[in-house]
Amino acid sequence: MEGASLVVQTSFLGDTVLTTPLIAHLAERGPVDVVVTPASAPLLANNPSVREIHVYDKRGRDRGLVSSLLLSARLRRRRYAAAYLAQGSMRSGALVFGAGVRQRVGFTTSAGRRFYTRRVDYLEGEHHASRLLRLALEPGVEPSAEMLRPRLFPGQAERDKVDAMLRQWGWKGESFVALAPGSVWATKKWPHYAALAALVNARVVIVGSTEDVYLASEILRAVGARAIDCAGRLSLLASAELISRAQVLVSNDSAPLHLASAVGTPTVAIFGPTVPEFGFGPLAPRSVVLGVTTLGCRPCDRHGPQRCPLGHWRCMREITPRHVADVVQALTAPSARLPTSAH
Known part of the structure; x- marks a missing residue:
């Protein structure tokens, strides 16, 4: 296909990571520009497959109609050959329609x-990186497995920071x-990270955002100087660099x-309340998914509710x-046999 491609991905941080295989594939055809949120934009820094990043603050300064029209006008001047709607809201569809992109592909x-x-059919049960690709x-x-591998590119600044x-x-x-004890969804936060840190026979490094500082403090109280607290202290790419150096990530x-899948x-x-069959499980080699598979109430939500609908939260506590x-x-x-269930 001649001409540049536009990828629109304004969902969560993980979605942006899982969009990088699509971006890399499109870059084999020609230049690729990406529309992302301010939170996700740093994830694409140093990415050789990305020509230009258009930051779209859809819940902040760009949430009004005028800002969307201005972005559409800016995109129109790029004369994209095709747009790929990795995030499928009405707003995103209208954005590329208004930009005059003739070929607009989505689910x-x-x-x-x-x-x-x-x-394109949205295939339930398939990994989201594959769906997007x-x-x-x-x-x-x-x-192929290689095509599905997410890609992030920490630079020297991130290495020095770590x-x-x-x-x-x-x-x-x-x-x-x-x-990584945090999550924006309360019922996704496994409550036993401090106890786990006490059992692990190695130094532990805590990763997360500023919202996870209180969770990090619980781990620090449990193991003292054996823990290294990086929660809220590193950028996303620096966090990926840190995770790349770990033997294992528990998340x-x-x-x-x-991030671990990408490195x-x-x-x-x-x-807990979600399942990997939704398409968001780990892609890194030798990864293991744990969950209480015997609970009939799982999954209870696509994202994870803020409270357990039944009040017991057994999917995480057990x-x-x-x-x-x-x-x-x-x-x-590596010679050991990997357990694969919660019990």
Whole structure:
């Protein structure tokens, strides 16, 4: 296809990471520009497949009609050959329609599908990276594992920042396990990270946002100087750089899981109200998903409600720290057999 492509992805951080295989595939054809939120834009820094980033603050300064029209006008001047709607709202569809992009590709299930010139089936049960990549594949073409690998590109600034942060906490080059205890969805936060840290026979490094500082403090109280607290102290790309150095990441169903997929770090992914069949499980080699598979109430929500609808929250409480620690131990000793269930 001649001409540049436009990718629109204004969903969550993890969605942006999982859009990078689509971006890389399109870049084999020609230049690729991306519309993303201010929060997600740093994830695409240094990415050789991205020509230009258009930051769209849809919930902030750009939430009004005038701002959307101005962005459409700016995009129109780029004369894109095709737009790929990785995020499928009416607003995103109207944005590229207003930009005069002749070929507009999105999912059959998207709210903005009336604006599309080509609609692709949204395959439930398939990984979301694969679903997104199919927007640019010919029908019947199956993506390879290499095609589905997310890509992030921490630079020297991120490496230097991580080096300095680790030295600040007295790190001497020993191996460590990364813990990501946070999530924007309350019921996705496994409550036993402090107990897990006490059981892990290694230094632990805590990653997350400023919203996760209180969770980090619980881990610090449990293990003291054996923990390194990076929560709220690193950018997204620097966090990816940090995770790339870990033996294993333990994470909820949240953005750090996808950062680990992009840098190839084995992941213990803890799923409670959601399930990996929604398409957001780990893609890194030697990763393990844990969940209480015997509960009839799982899954209860596409994202994870702020409270358990039944009040018991067994899907998270019944995943024991001992079991997670055993899985971590198995991942750090490759000859061991990996446990795969919550019990």
